[in-house]
Amino acid sequence: MPAMAATHSHVGMNPNRIRPTEDIFNPNDPHIREDIIRMIMQYLADEGYNASQTTIQDESNVKWHEREDDTNETRRLKKAIIDGEWAEVDKICSKPLFKNQKSFLFAVYKQQYLEYIEHREMQKAFTFLQKRLKPLEQHQKTPIEFKDLCYLLTTKSIHDAPSFKNWEGIAQGRDRLVEQFQSMLEVENSVKDGSVYVPPNRLLNLLRQAVAYQIEVSRYHPRISPIVETLLQDFSPFVIPNATRTVMLGHRGNVKCADFVGAEGRSIISGSSDNTLRIWDTETGNCLHILEGHSSRIWDVSSNDGGTTAASASGDSTVKIWDIKGPKAQCRATLGGHSGDVYTVKYHPTSNHVVSGGYDKIVRLHDLTTGQVVKTFSGHQLAVSKVILNPIGNLIVSGSKDNTIKFWDLISGVCIKTITSHLGEVTSVAMNSNGTLLLSSSKDNSNRLWDVRMTRPLRKLKGHQNTSKNFIRAGFAHNSLLVGGSEDGLVYIWDQESGDILQKLQGHEAMVYNAVWSPKQSMFVSSSDDRTVRTWYYDGKCHDEDRCKSIVFVHHILTGLILTISIITTSSSP
Template identity: 60%
Template sequence: MGGPGAVGKRPSSAPHNGLRSPLSASPTITNTGAGLLGATTGESFVSDDSESLVSQAAALTHVGLHARLVKPSDPVFDTKDPRIQQDIIRMIAQYLTDEGFHSAKTTLLDEANVKVGERQDLAYDVKRVKKCILEGDWPEVDRLFATSKPLIKNQKAFLYAVYKQQFLEYIDHHEIQKAFTHLNKRLKPLEQFQTTPTEFRDLCYLLTSKSVQDVSSFKNWEGIAPSREKLVELFQTMLDSDLTNKQQSMSSFIPPHRLLTLLRQAVSYQIEFSRYHPRVAPKISTLLQNFQSVVIPNAVRKTYTGHKGNVKCAEFVGELGTQIISGSSDRMCRLWNTDSGACVGVLDGHDSTVWSVTSNKAGTYAASGSGDGTVKIWDLQKLSCSTTLKAGASDLYSVDYHPGNHHLVTGGYDTVIRLFDLERGIIVKTFPGHSLSVTKTIFNPIGNLIISASKDSTIKFWDIVSGLCIKTIASHLGEVTSVDMSPSGTLLVSSSKDNSNRLWDMRSVQSIRKFKGHQNTSKNFVRAAFAGESLVVGGSEDSMVHIWDTDKGTLLSRLSGHGGIAYSASWNPNQSLLCSCSDDRTLKTWWFDPSRPVVSQY
């Protein structure tokens, strides 16, 4: 039996309550193709309708991996910084003005900048702070500054001045014990805000002095009332400074079309740092997904050997895909370096065949489902099992991480789908309904649906909140061995032992075309998956990996190289590589070699 298709590589989104239709988006272009290490051997079935796809793939130059000083995930700016937030709002307002959306701009600025109620609340709190300082009502001052929204930018520095005033008043009243307690509890944690290098030391000396003026730092102290007035003046000065800075920020020049400029730079960055460069500047049709070149591999990049049994499943680890995890009938999972092909870890712990593997988006943890009825969560830094989850007493054929990374769904021989809370390590919901083994379970990109495939020849859609089956597809004539969703969530591909892969429109839940040319009729789990929006890739019992044009259903190529059944293939856009696993105990990655034809004819 064969392993799973691509899982755990879908866009992240927080789960939603109830069912929500996936949003449509223009397709991003990503592809795979034909080849064999040493000498390319492939078979082309390209129709005129698919010529444009092949032409785009042919017009690529391989530049390889770029060295990056700054990762896209690095916090190069603080999204919570008020100045950054203000800049974003002003750029959006500028764009709305340029495009003539004046009412929308007014609404935006009213919501973001005016906030009359907040201004009134702030003015009231400022007045209260001043009054409490003059009256020496320090507990109320503490309460006002403990609100969630700071009254002034350098609030801790001002609090140090407030606590210093309280301390000096204790000394003036000869309340030494209160002064000592206050010094340690309030002033010590804010010592870095002292106005001179020796100020805190002098405050300590005051505990043994007769009066405040005995210490040089405070010899000009004029008494309680005048110093409170000066404290109020300091507070007003800091408020005025904050207001001036905000006005300067709001009045600073915005370069023309600033938002569009940044968006163009972002897309250019994606193109520049992709592994394949188009020879002609591409036309971008959507900003909702990252740019991906049309890549149709035509050669084996690496062959990964080490398993002692057939390799049932293989997936790129995390979004970056710098590692690959595989599972085998030898009961082992192996972790591989994608670029070098070296095995960097053996994950030993299951008592039976490993049917399915998946990983979280960060690539820090992976999960494996086995014939021993357990799911093991692997810490990929420590190369050890961190958790074992029991999911029945029979084979588990599928595991998949939720887009939010805190839950996991499983399916297997006992027909029950289980949803696990990974933080608590418990089953939070079960989804009974299939009459035979569940062969595949996935989440939609939004994370509010589970889609399952079964040997009972059906595909079911489950609402993750209610646990109800909201739709059943019973169009296949044989066991359904896999399902996978496109990155946009608008399309679904299913594999079946009726020797066809089918494409479904998720908005109408109707079959829109079939993909044929492969073999999937016997006892093996042969699976298909998306390679971006433009291609569908899948295994076959004839040992070849098949690639179809999503839009036309055309069989573009068959990748020849495995020495046994090709169970599945998965695509990673960051690596621009396709990974396949096989009955021949190997994994292979496939890339596009520009010196060879995109697709080859026998």
């Protein structure tokens, strides 16, 4: 059945824009790498980190010229000069090395000539002077250098000529020649690079442009220029969704779970009591794929950061891994090990493993390469309702129907702490992006915020309903909001600092199981007992309460009509 998409327009998220993930430049290009190092050195120098800048410069100078030093021609030439193998030097210098090669050739021939003079091989020196040095006379360093070379044919010592009174001998002369070659090569490469000059504040200007780009392509353009407080996360506008963006219809049973796919969130995955999963386009609400294969309801879904695969936890005692990238989505693997319903599944940050839990009270770690259970975590007295991992992936947190929350060390498998403060079954746990805060939901009608490091409660969030047999779940939104479902059919948004209710989103016809925020899309997605999935966004036009109520009322009527048609169609089908 086609999805019913809201008609509200918005600014931003233009699909035709160049995405930062596209290869608009090659970061492995050695010239790009050098540019990055130069900008870092400039920034360090501007900020007064002179010692650090000098250290990087010393290290980078070596690295920048490894390209030249490692070439066979360069190494052969240097060795030939040091060893005095002049025939080899001539052979290598017959190929173009740099623009001022004739100046270098004059220096090479001059060294050979001086060695003939040193060894008193005057006839060879005379012939060499005429055939090699005379044609390159214009490349002499001083106006009298060639004249002094001729004068050496009549002197007893090289030092008798004014131009060579400081000559240090054959070995030192060859060393000087190698140094001259390296210096000329470096100058030539600097000219080729064209990147030695770094415009003032180049790194800061690039960062400002990057932030401006993030603001430009964000879903909501701020009316007042925002102040960016961190560069560790992409800019996302601070808005509180107030209206339904899209209603996604098609499931024939209640929708237990829904989540944005991958870090970008351009699609949504939902799981239902109709034993299927559906992939939806975030922007249009169109159903892209229907995933069939489970023989019981789907309780939970998760996807990897790349958005290429998804995992589903089902009442048929399995976890299925799905390939969801490309024109055809299909099941890639079925993970066993559980006895009874699997209520929860979550990808490890590396995307190489998934963690699951369920009715049998055991948390399991699955290796996606082999499909095997590689570790189990035992300790809960009743079913495990939700499992998550901290951002760095070394800690598992599980919530259970035994009213407890447990923290497990991933490597040792040991439970390192247990929270027992909830008076009812724990229905969900969630962690903020830096792993310092934990949010838990319970059938004692409360969501609680915890300091992870101290394992102490910070505040209790109330107002919603969570007392029946369903898993009502909550999570973090943006940097300062909390969002969750409720049995009264509303999506609740709380202020993280005060615990106050900021918004109640109306639209679902029955209890809301979960609500999830996407920082990239700046939207919520929610799933409900009314068989629908909804996205929520900020509608700047929906500023007056009566108008918002009218929109919600229209959605209710249309949703009711479509559901009625769906039920009639289902009951009349063979």
